[in-house]
Amino acid sequence: MSLNVGSLSLVLMTQLSRLIAILTLLKSKRILTATELSHKYNITVRTVYRDIKKLIDAGVPVVTIEGKGYSLMDGYTVPPVQFTEKEANALITAQHLVTKSNDSSFVIDYKDALIKIKSVFKSSILEKSEHLSDKIHVFDTREKNIASNALSEIQLAITNYNYVEINYKKANDNNISFRKIEPYAIYSTENKWILIAWCYMRIEYRAFRIDRIQHFKILPETFEDRKFSIQAFFRQDPYDIKKKK
Incomplete structure (x- = not known):
């Protein structure tokens, strides 16, 4: 069964939220095991390995303490989050897809999350993202309006x-x-x-x-x-x- 665009947006945002949450835990100088993370986020240990690799590939100095788990390199501080124009455009496009979701609670939570994310956009990128938002339209092909709020x-x-x-x-x-x-x-x-x-x-x-x-x-x-x-x-x-x- 293939994912539709709304499902894909949810998967991407869920993964991003999880990576940020894992980084936040690592910032607290806790030693985290793959098993602990898999239980906390209801994911497989293999997915934890992939998430840790994504953080390392993004430049986060995650170190493996043999027999104990993962930790951040001493002295590492997280720099302010910076989004490229293409990343910002992807988030704005996802917003238009999410608003076609039939669940109002999901739409509201996504919009609130995006407001927080947009607050760290550079002014030039924010201006361009708002311009792009006015240039996107997603047609709703549903025969009837099916709504939920759960x-x-x-x-x-x-x-x-x-x-x-x-x-x-x-x-x-x-x-x-x-x-x-x-x-x-x-x-x-x-x-x-x-x-x-x-x-x-x-x-x-x-x-x-x-x-x-x-x-x-x-x-x-x-x-x-x-x-x-x-x-x-x-x-x-x-x-x-x-x-x-």
Whole structure:
């Protein structure tokens, strides 16, 4: 299954946020292990290795302490963030793609994040980025307006392993069912956000369209990670996945 432009923007921003978060932890002079980082950000150890390599390639002096983990070289301070014009243009373009997302919480959080990012743009780049923004338009090909306002909260539940209670309405069914779930992953297809979660009613992983969630509650209690793999989930029969929505 291929990612649409909205999903790609989310992946890129999620990765950027994670790299900044890892750098912030390293700045605190903590020694971080790959296992610790994989658990904290719900990623594989291999992804941690790739993230550390990206930081090193970007000039961050990450050192490996044998048998302990990663740390920053003594005396290193992070210089002010500088964006090239092309990087700034990429972020502005992503904003137009994100605004077509059907989840208002995601749109609001992205706009707030971009305001903070734009605050460090050089004045010349900021002026050009605003000019470019007026020259971009993304057509919305959806036949109907499908809206939700839960994506940002659900993302937090995924990364913090919080139980979620939802009232869910299936397509062509007026009945609303109560579900207690363990949220594990999200994906976007045909302008719809889909949540993959362990459902205690069905005693299996199920796919829930976020715009069909009538009400949700993030519980303070946390669950034990079942080591869900989205890659393995997508190796199932596509018909079977649709049937589980």
